[in-house]
Structures are given as structure tokens and as C-alpha cells.
Amino acid sequence: MEYFLQQLINGLTLGAIYGLIAIGYTMVYGIVGMINFAHGEIYMIGAFIAVIAFAILGPLGGGGVVVALLVVLLVSMLLTAVYGWTLERLAYRPLRGSPRLAALISAIGMSIFLQNYVQLAQGARTKAMQPVITGGIEVMKGETFTVTLSYVQIMIMVLTLALMAGFWTVIARTPLGRAQRACEQDRAMAALLGVDVDRTISLTFVIGAALAAVAGTMVVLYYGVIDFFIGFLAGIKAFTAAVLGGIGSIPGAMLGGLLIGLIEAFWSGYFSIEYKDVAAFSILVLVLIFRPSGLLGRPEVEKV
């Protein structure tokens, strides 16, 4: 029972991170209809910027951990957002209206480029960071096993919930969200009605990149170890999460992220840690075979 609870906590934390990355995939897919394959790399860049920012702020000391965290989070979100914007501007905007595969190849090219760019700029070795937040709460004390909920895990969950709430208001209440939903339904019609489609798409990439940067910062806090290759697997898993939840659906991305996180945590807790990625993919295949539009996705009706 205690072991189960601990895996549940770990899975939810991991799921929150996947969910944040998955939102970037699902939003872009909803509006532009393409897989932004370089999104995993954007997340990785967010993590690197966070590490660099921590390394600068570390020696300065004082000011308390909370201020440092906030500064790092904001810096990482801001700079990563610039990466997201540039990515769209250079690699995707010229290809709008071209065959879909062209955009996908361009995205894969960008992904390779960014990975090697970070590897060249920051080195290929893993970067380890001193833990910034330590300690936690003992939730339950069993005879052999103590369930702990670390402060980092609490922070990740709270921050994710807050961001989701904020993000949801943006989509549902603001003019930007309205423009995004309009573009999602019919880009040409939205343009005719005075929505600046290019600007909306750019902002979508910016928001997606900022959320991915939050995920990157939190991974740095949670694991404390990153390298230039983390973007690939996290990106695939987050995309899997987006598809699992129903691509194009934002609550679906969050749900899918949580499910993938839980599957991974339980599988590595109870079965074998080597095959945890296989488990995530197998579940995806099963879901897609029996429910091809994902858990919360609307079934697509093909018109002739």
C-alpha cells in the first residue's frame, strides 16, 4: 500500500511534466495541423537555460530561494519563448500551405540542429546541479516503507495546476484565446474576419515554448541532471501523451500526460525499469486501436 502510494506520487509528478510539454504539441497540432517535432528540443533548451541561470544566481546567494526560483523560471520562460518564436518563423512559416510531410521533415531537421547546437555550445557531458530545494513531508509511515512527498514534488504539482488554470483562462476568456480557437476551426475564415493568423500562430508557439520551459526548469529541480539528449525521449513521450488524450484537445493533453507518467511510474515500480518505455508505447497502441481519436478527442468525420 505504501509502495503503491509512493509510485502514485512519483507518477503524478512525472505526469505533470509530460502534460506541460504535451500542451505545446497539442496546441500547435490543433492550429497548424503539424507535429512540431522540435518541441522536445525546446523543452531541453528551457532546462539548459534554467541550469545556466541557477549557476549564475547560485553564488550571488541571499534573497532567498523563492526569489531565485521565480527569476530562473521567468528568465527560462522568456528566453525559451524566443526560441519557440524563431523556430516557427524560420522553419515552419515558409512552409505553410506546402505538403504536410515537408513541414515534418523541416521539424525533424530543426530538432537535429538544436540538439547539436546545444551539444556544441554546452558540451556533451551530463550537467549535474546541486539540489536547490530539499526535504519533504512524510505522508505515511509503514513498517518497512515510508512514503515521502518532497517539496519539489509539491511545487511541481502546484505550479502545474496554477499554470493550467491560467492557461485555461487565456484560452477561454481572452481575445488571444478566441483568435486561437477561431484559427483552429477555420484558418481562412478567421483571416477573412480580421484575425491576424500569423500573429496567432506565433503566439501559440511562444506559449507552448514557455510551458515547455517551465517543464524543463522543473525537471532540473526534480532530477538535477540534464544532458543535450533529454529532449528526444521526453518529446516522444509527451507527443504520445497528446495523442493518447486526443490530439488537439488541451484537457486531453493534460490527462494523457498524467496517464503516461502513471504508467511509467507503476511499470518501473512493479515490473521492469528497462521496459518502461515499451509499456507506454504499448498502451498507446492499444488505445489507438480501440479508440482511434484518443481519450478526449472528437472523432474526425471525413467528408468526401
Next chain:
Amino acid sequence: MTTAATDRETPPFAAAAREAALTAAVALALTGPMIGLHAASQATGLVIETRWPEVAIAVALVFLGRFLLALLGRAFVWPVLAAGLAVAGGGLFVPFPNALLKAVCVAGGLIVALRAALMLVRPRMTAAARAKPALAARWVAPAAGAAMTAFALLLPVMPFADRQLLDLATLVVIYILLGWGLNIVVGLAGLLDLGYVAFYAVGAYSFALLAQYFAFSFWEALPLAGLFAAMFGVLLGFPVLRLRGDYLAIVTLGFGEMIRIVLTNWVALTRGPNGISGIPKPSFFGAPFARSPPEGTEAFHQIFDLAFSPMHRVIFLYYVALTLALLANVFILRIRTLPIGRAWEALREDEIACRALGLNPTSIKLSAFSLGAMFGGIAGCVFAARQSFISPESFSFIESAIILAIVVLGGMGSQIGVVCAAVLLIGLPEWFRELQDYRMLAFGGLMVMIMVWRPRGLLSHRDPTVRLPAARETPP
């Protein structure tokens, strides 16, 4: 590019400079923290090292490039052409802190100059001259194909063909074979497969394991490798082929990764990450390529009464790969005109119409998937013979991406396009060995640039292979 209204208000140079300054600011935000600050791991923890000169140069180059392009948009063609050439030429002589910035400077200058030159040339081209390529394509493609085949056949006897070049040529041919195989799936049947490397791995591991446990030779294992891969294609394809587009892509990607994970972790069978070594080289139909063959057999050089040379084996492997590739080419060109090939193309264009006409999409897709897989398996077998050592590392997602890039860059459905793209993507990077560190960086950048420049691929080919004869004119 700003609108005409703002152009009238501000002088063109100031407007271009403002545009360039904005771009440079973005470049500063991109490169400042990533390149300027390096988090170096040391015993005491992470230490920040700064590299501001590189950032300054990169930002300056971006500013200059954007400024020249902005001027080009305002019809200053000749000055920009001269400036572009000057930047490229100057970049060759001015010392830079690292080779990458130098390359960016020279290449950027040349690209700007090229764009200016194109602007000078283009208006002079008449409509007829522009229409010419379309007409020429009809006989150019077969002629180019014949020329390439002749060149490929004669390559080993060329004076510049050394061992290294032939080894590389074999690798390029393997990728051409892979590209053609994937072309059936992606180019003809229109199914996006991101896990093609799985079949490549199945082929390579079939040969390696058969050779290790049952002492199979290359020639015995080759058909089996193709067969196993095709069977895997059917096995994987059956549940997933009813999915559409991107769902299919992610599921195939998942399968590709799963095969790699299984190969890595099933240590008892595959020796895991250590890989399998000592895979036998192909023999000349039973005659080994060895200086002193085992008792009772005659070696290749003894049969033909030649002096022993290790080159024989390299050349033979090259010809084996080339023969297989040419056979695959003939096979694909033929099957495209058969009902099944036409069904693939029809399915790619409109699945619903196909269904309405009584075609069974699942079995058609399955045939494309398994045939593509078969070629992947054969290529994998040749690859294992070339390397004589394989490990799961050779079959990561990046391989799938490279093969897909070959197909899409070449122009989907085009056989010659695949050859061009394979030479471009596999051959050229090997050539620039000095820039080893920047190879993959340039590879990714090149993929993006080619796609932006020609979104339909270098040689796009989407016409149906077989057409109905033109309808006779009905008398009035």
C-alpha cells in the same frame, strides 16, 4: 519587409537598419545565454565561463545578413551582390575564434550574393525558357538514370576509387536501397512511417544471429533477412494500418523504439548494448576472400589467378549492394504499373474513393508496408555484412529520420530523387570529415533549408505511373 507606406517616410537605409537591428536583438537573445554562457561542470559544481566575442561576432553577422537582405528587398541589387561577395571573401582571410563562425560568414555571404544574382537573372528568363525544364524532364530522367547507373558500375575501376571511397559508396547504396524501400510506403502508398529503422534492424540482426548461432553464410541469410523483415511488417502493420496519418506515424515511431529497447535489453540473445561482432563477410558464391583459404576450398584470387588484394572484398561487397539496389529498382518500377502498384497510388490520393471502388485499403496498405519492410531487411543484411559488427546504437530514431529525409528531400515517389538525396545527405557529410563536430549541425540545417527552398523535394514526382489513354474526340 516593411510596407511601402513606411518606406516613403523613412530613407531605405534607415528602415533596413532598423529591421536588421530587430533581427540582431533576437539573435542576441538566442545566442547570449546559450553560446555566451557556458555552464562547465567542475568539482565544486557548475561554473559559468563566458564567451562573449563569439556572441558578438554571431550577432554582427546576423545583423549584416539581414541588412543586406532587406536592402535586396528594396532593389539595391548590385551593391548587395558586391557586399555579399566581399563578406564571403573577407571571411576567408579574417581570423575567427572558431571554424563554425567562419563557415557561417562565408556561406552566408555567398547565399546573399546568390540571391542578388538570381534577382538579376530571373526577369531576363522568358516564359519559354522557364517552361523548358518541364518538357525536358520527360527524357532527362531516364538519361540521368542510365548515366548514374553507368557511373556506379564503373566506380571501382576509376583511378580515384580507393578503399575509403568504395566503403562510403557501399554505404550510400545501402541508404539508396533503404530510401527506395521506404519510398514504397511513404511515396507511393502515402503512409507516413517514422519507424522504418525497425525493419533495417530486423534484417541486420537476422543475419547476425543466424550467423552466430547457426553459422549461416551471407547468401543463405539474405533471403531469410528479407523474409523476416517482411513478416515483421505484416505483424506490425496488421493492427496499426487502420490508423490515419499522424497516428500511424507515432505508432510506427513507437514500434521502432520498442525494437531498439528490446535489442538493448534482451542480453541473453543479442548481447545487449555490446552488440554482435564477427559477422562473416560475403563469399564469392562459396569462394572466400582470404589470403590463405581453409583446406579444401579455393579462394577468390586463386580461382581467377589474381594476386591477393584486400580490395577485392570491398569491391565485391560494393557490387553486391549495387546489384541488389538495381534489382530493387527494376522491381519497383515494374510493380508500379501492376494493379497493386496502381492501387497504392490511388490509395495515396483518395482513400474513400478507393473504398467506393471496391479496393480493400487494409490489404493494399499491408502489401506496401511489408514490401517496404522487405527491402529494409535486405539493406540491413548488407549493412551487417559491411560493418561485421552491429549494436542497437546503429538503429536509433535518427536513422529513421535520415531515411525519411532522403525520401522526402528527393521528392516523394521519385526513384532518381532518392539517389540524389542519398548522395547529398550520406556522401557529402562523410566528405567533410574535418568539420566532424559540426556535421550533424549542418545536416539538420541543410534539411530545413532544402525543405524551405523546395517544399516538394528536389525532384518531385506525383503523377500516376499509368494513365488512361486520352479519350477520343467525339464527333459533333
